[in-house]
Amino acid sequence: MAKHITLIGGGLVGALLAQQLAGRGFAVDVFEKRPDPRIAGFTGGRSINLALAERGLQALREAGLADDVLQRAVMMRGRMVHTRDGRSGLQRYGVDDSEVIWSVSRGALNMLLLDAAEAAGVNFHFGQSLAHADFDQRRIRLVDEQGVSRELDAPVVIGADGAGSALRAAMNAHSPLGERVESLGHGYKELEIPPAGGLSADLVGRSGGHDQFALEPHALHIWPRGGYMCIALPNTEGSFTVTLFLPAHGPHPSFDTLGGANTARAFFEEDFPDLLPLIPDFANDYDGHPVGTLSTLYLDRWHLDGRALLVGDAAHAIVPFHGQGMNCGFEDTVVLASLLAEAPDDTADVFAEFQRIRQPNSDAIAAMALENYVEMRDSVADPHYLAKRALGALLAEHAPGHFMARYRMVTFTHLPYAYAYERGRAQDVLLDQLLRGSTDAAAVDLGAAVDALRATLPPLPDLR
Numbered sequence: 001m002a003k004h005i006t007l008i009g010g011g012l013v014g015a016l017l018a019q020q021l022a023g024r025g026f027a028v029d030v031f032e033k034r035p036d037p038r039i040a041g042f043t044g045g046r047s048i049n050l051a052l053a054e055r056g057l058q059a060l061r062e063a064g065l066a067d068d069v070l071q072r073a074v075m076m077r078g079r080m081v082h083t084r085d086g087r088s089g090l091q092r093y094g095v096d097d098s099e100v101i102w103s104v105s106r107g108a109l110n111m112l113l114l115d116a117a118e119a120a121g122v123n124f125h126f127g128q129s130l131a132h133a134d135f136d137q138r139r140i141r142l143v144d145e146q147g148v149s150r151e152l153d154a155p156v157v158i159g160a161d162g163a164g165s166a167l168r169a170a171m172n173a174h175s176p177l178g179e180r181v182e183s184l185g186h187g188y189k190e191l192e193i194p195p196a197g198g199l200s201a202d203l204v205g206r207s208g209g210h211d212q213f214a215l216e217p218h219a220l221h222i223w224p225r226g227g228y229m230c231i232a233l234p235n236t237e238g239s240f241t242v243t244l245f246l247p248a249h250g251p252h253p254s255f256d257t258l259g260g261a262n263t264a265r266a267f268f269e270e271d272f273p274d275l276l277p278l279i280p281d282f283a284n285d286y287d288g289h290p291v292g293t294l295s296t297l298y299l300d301r302w303h304l305d306g307r308a309l310l311v312g313d314a315a316h317a318i319v320p321f322h323g324q325g326m327n328c329g330f331e332d333t334v335v336l337a338s339l340l341a342e343a344p345d346d347t348a349d350v351f352a353e354f355q356r357i358r359q360p361n362s363d364a365i366a367a368m369a370l371e372n373y374v375e376m377r378d379s380v381a382d383p384h385y386l387a388k389r390a391l392g393a394l395l396a397e398h399a400p401g402h403f404m405a406r407y408r409m410v411t412f413t414h415l416p417y418a419y420a421y422e423r424g425r426a427q428d429v430l431l432d433q434l435l436r437g438s439t440d441a442a443a444v445d446l447g448a449a450v451d452a453l454r455a456t457l458p459p460l461p462d463l464r
């Protein structure tokens with residue numbers, strides 16, 4: 001008989017994991033709090049669209065879904081940085097279009113993954129919220145949308161129920177997991193730039209010939225402003241989802257001091273004068289959308305022997321500034337599905353091994369995501385950062401076996417996050433030494449720099 005697994009949460013990670021497990025012969029039941037989005041419409045989640053990068057794409061390839069997803073995605077070649085004086089410039093992510101990221105709709109992706117999992121034989125139970133788990137009796141209690149509860153046997157249960165995981169709370173109550181939640185102290189709010197047809201003609205024309213869009217569609221737009229920023233990701237139908245990241249509390253500007261749309265509009269007129277006219281429904285967007293919170297979750301333990309395990313955001317929620325939370329969760333599914341397929345009856349060993357492999361990597365991407373906030377909101381407009389970036393690009397060109405930008409390792413390779421973090425740090429130290437405070441990469445003796453690089457750092461691993 002097929003080994004049975006109960007999954008809590010049919011979001012991005014839960015749906016993909018369910019599909020992969022069913023494809024490997026497991027009997028999978030998924031209990032999802034929300035109604036079926038394919039019938040009721042997609043109701044929220046954390047952000048409207050997300051950046052899909054190589055790690056997530058590779059998981060989708062293994063699931064046979066990458067082409068379907070890419071057909072519904074918008075390619076982003078780099079960061080389009082908008083300075084306060086209204087200028088903008090593209091900082092490409094990679095050398096060519098083989099190194100790009102993709103903007104995908106969370107709702108569309110989730111629905112595609114649900115379809116794929118159902119086609120693989122997964123049983124979904126929507127409108128069913130995990131309320132309690134009794135790990136000693138190996139039973140769970142679910143509550144439906146009418147508040148009616150029922151109990152079920154669940155000998156092996158996996159929590160993909162997101163950052164506020166109910167399964168994690170139940171595991172923690174049974175035996176503490178060593179949970180630490182570190183709030184960033186900054187929140188976010190989403191606003192919308194509609195397709196160009198909805199804007200007055202004098203505002204359109206910055207889309208590089210893509211008439212449907214009000215801005216260049218093939219870029220992740222950033223308006224860095226030091227302690228805060230806006231970003232915008234394109235959607236297939238021509239709109240952009242704008243996200244304002246700002247301190248939650250404290251002196252102006254913070255979400256506290258902005259209050260409602262009137263003060264927020266004055267703030268945008270001052271700080272984002274080129275962006276504000278592209279958001280015609282500013283007041284409704286601002287007052288109608290909640291302020292989201294951002295935190296990093298650390299746990300000492302992700303599993304309760306072989307009875308329960310946490311994956312995705314339920315185990316390691318991170319801040320979104322590297323665009324890697326979902327990508328990391330998708331990588332989790334590949335590792336876990338293959339470990340479980342090898343030893344379906346040894347869930348205690350498999351869960352321990354899963355944590356051993358994944359935790360150093362989720363810790364590393366958590367740290368890099370925090371660092372990237374500073375980089376995005378501040379450094380992308382900083383001359384020393386730009387000089388380091390330029391020198392890094394020269395070293396990558398002249399010594400490709402020895403230098404690769406950390407962003408590139410994280411976004412376009414499958415090198416473990418922990419490796420990218422360590423290597424990135426070592427490369428950064430070297431760049432600082434080579435530049436000696438200068439903001440002119442061209443002034444550095446490139447031959448000597450390549451020699452120093454080769455003498456200091458071992459070659460990069462073979463990427464094939």
Ligand code: FAD
Pocket residue numbers: 008009010011012013014031032033034045046047049050051052128129130131160161162163164165166167188243292311312313314320322323324325326327328329
């Ligand atoms: P979730 O997506 O949170 O899904 C959890 C599911 O569990 C939901 O369907 C929920 O309804 C269900 N659930 C919750 N509680 C229960 C319960 N008690 N019983 C049953 N079901 C339950 N990542 C990227 O890779 N790229 C990006 O560009 C990116 N941008 C982001 C922008 C923002 C503003 C934020 C906040 C996050 C972003 N992320 C991004 C991170 C990404 O959203 C998460 O890492 C990803 O959604 C995690 O997927 P998950 O399935 O683990 O959790």
